[in-house]
Amino acid sequence: MNQKNVDRIKLKDKEIILIGTVHVSKNSVKLVDEIIKKEKPDTVGVELCENRYKSLNSKKKYENTKITKIMKEGKTYLFLANLLLAGFQKRIGEDLKIKPGAEMIQAIKAGKNASADIVLLDRDIQVTLKRALRKMGFFEKFRILFSLIYGVIFSEKMEREVIEQLEEKDMITQMMEEFGREVPSVKTVLIDERDIYIANKILTSKGKKMVAVVGAGHVEGIKKHLKKKENIGPLEKIPKGSKWVKTIAYSIPAIFIGIIIYGFLHHKSIELTFTMLLYWFLINGTLSAIGAILALAHPLTIISAFIAAPFTSLNPTIGAGIVAGLVEAKVREPRVKDIQNLNQITNMRGFYENRVSRILLVAAFANMGSAIGTFAALPYLLSLI
Known part of the structure; x- marks a missing residue:
């Protein structure tokens, strides 16, 4: 220099x-x-x-x-x-x-x-x-x-x-x-x-x-x-969050309910309604669970992500990642050394070995999977009508 x-x-x-x-x-x-x-x-x-x-x-x-x-x-x-x-x-x-x-x-x-x-x-x-x-x-x-x-x-x-x-x-x-x-x-x-x-x-x-x-x-x-x-x-100053993000988040439940009602009224079929609900559950839950798996989450956490995602996707105030992260924190409680060593993490292996950073990875990946699942499931449900 x-x-x-x-x-x-x-x-x-x-x-x-x-x-x-x-x-x-x-x-x-x-x-x-x-x-x-x-x-x-x-x-x-x-x-x-x-x-x-x-x-x-x-x-x-x-x-x-x-x-x-x-x-x-x-x-x-x-x-x-x-x-x-x-x-x-x-x-x-x-x-x-x-x-x-x-x-x-x-x-x-x-x-x-x-x-x-x-x-x-x-x-x-x-x-x-x-x-x-x-x-x-x-x-x-x-x-x-x-x-x-x-x-x-x-x-x-x-x-x-x-x-x-x-x-x-x-x-x-x-x-x-x-x-x-x-x-x-x-x-x-x-x-x-x-x-x-x-x-x-x-x-x-x-x-x-x-x-x-x-x-x-x-x-x-x-x-x-x-x-x-x-x-x-x-x-x-910290600007307010985007109105579009909130609008989309709160629109998803309405769109989902609208698709289900339209499908039932159009075909007069309870069987179709159950099929649509099943696919919503499977697509959303599976992708959120895959996200948790990628973060090497505990089996109970993976199950919780699978179960929570179809419901949290319809609730703008909570994400599947929060549920999965809280479960992971419960079954693999962070140790004192995990918190003390956060600033020592220099590679991906360190992120997975440290319980605190892995909880964050679980929350982030489960959320991503659920979000992808939501936007994949809605068009698929429409295709069934």
């Missing part, structure tokens, strides 16, 4: 030294330390929020995790994605023998040694993740989860040269643009909005000279938004 990853920006009343880093690079750590010692800034800003800062410094960040609460609040996919991303980054860090986020910790340490004020520049991670979740469509959530799982399963050990290449700004920008094309709504929340937020925090921070340490992928966006202050109030 060299000085081309450092931008010196002079504004009317402030000088900003913007350092673009990679979160798992020893060169990034070294550069950050050297720049802060050399520049002796009034302020050092880092791309962290309060929660992420505590997470980097805490070895017990998951010990207060309540798995049942996560499932009941509909945060299963969010928590799984967080674990998958953290595990992937941790594995890269282990390959390079460096702790993820080490350059941010070093920036804070060097800043304190230089008697500089420390500013956490990033938006609260919970706000960012919740905004991303609310803006994602139904299939986008599945696509991202499967992409993350695929990456954990099939990504091989990365060579040092490959990681160091990620420090090239144009490569990072290209990656972000590709990600934006794949999932534009998420890219807006994870990248664009944070560029605006971080730039605004830099502009409003005290001091005449500031060193700002950010991920390389944010540099160009931050530079663009440093030209003027913007209102970040709306970016700190």
Whole structure:
């Protein structure tokens, strides 16, 4: 890594030294330390929020995790994605023998040694993740989860040269643009909005000279938004859930009942009605059970997913995954070490061996199976009429 990853920006009343880093690079750590010692800034800003800062410094960040609460609040996919991303980054860090986020910790340490004020520049991670979740469509959530799982399963050990290449700004920008094309709504929340937020925090921070340490992928966006202050109030709010999702969820029971009634009135056949109910039960239950099987659930959990799915699909307030997850948590109760070792998971085997993460996989996969079963069963029932 060299000085081309450092931008010196002079504004009317402030000088900003913007350092673009990679979160798992020893060169990034070294550069950050050297720049802060050399520049002796009034302020050092880092791309962290309060929660992420505590997470980097805490070895017990998951010990207060309540798995049942996560499932009941509909945060299963969010928590799984967080674990998958953290595990992937941790594995890269282990390959390079460096702790993820080490350059941010070093920036804070060097800043304190230089008697500089420390500013956490990033938006609260919970706000960012919740905004991303609310803006994602139904299939986008599945696509991202499967992409993350695929990456954990099939990504091989990365060579040092490959990681160091990620420090090239144009490569990072290209990656972000590709990600934006794949999932534009998420890219807006994870990248664009944070560029605006971080730039605004830099502009409003005290001091005449500031060193700002950010991920390389944010540099160009931050530079663009440093030209003027913007209102970040709306970016700190969590939008309401999509009305379309709720409409579809509450429409399914009505559609199902309508199909059953229409079939009975059209054919005057109780036998057909029972056949339609049977197929609804079998299709929905079987696919949810298959999801539980893929998560290596306990046999009782698989049975519960099979039985619950046909009924929960007609109830928008509860999913088959919640039922399956709660049963799995009951028959394979998480141990203290499972919670303590959540941040040590770096591969798919670890996800299956840890009882907490496996409960989340069970809940997610059972839900997916039930959802697929619902959308497969309704057209099939129509074909029977």
